Amino acid sequence: MAKLPDLSSLSLDELNALIAEATKLRDEKVQVRRAELLKELEALGGLPSGGKSKPSAEGRTRSSPRVQFRGPNGEEYTNRGPLPKWARDLGIKDKAGLEKYRVAE
Numbered sequence: 001m002a003k004l005p006d007l008s009s010l011s012l013d014e015l016n017a018l019i020a021e022a023t024k025l026r027d028e029k030v031q032v033r034r035a036e037l038l039k040e041l042e043a044l045g046g047l048p049s050g051g052k053s054k055p056s057a058e059g060r061t062r063s064s065p066r067v068q069f070r071g072p073n074g075e076e077y078t079n080r081g082p083l084p085k086w087a088r089d090l091g092i093k094d095k096a097g098l099e100k101y102r103v104a105e
Contacts, residue, residue, distance in 0.1 A: 069101045077101075 007015065065078040071086040083092060092098060 067103055069098045070103050071101060 007018070010018065065080055067076040068079040069077040069087075071077070071084070071090075073086070075084060075086040077084045077087065077098070079095065079098075083095065083098075087098060087101075
């Protein structure tokens, strides 16, 4: 690695300007290198058509968590998070106490 110049004589404003300029230059070089690598990878057949390296999250949906327990009045609990109020009102202290309210699969 090349020896860096002595920056101790620069003012705070000069250092901030230097950092901003260096960051901008680095980002430009990263973009150029990334484009080169993507072209090379596409030429090797490593990318699906479209040239995107990551699939887009757009259009994908997550399913809702499945109900695992149902209270006496139809309340639902997916076993995520703390015990629901209806279970605490019934005197249930932990998730093991919910077993008799488990929904049949």
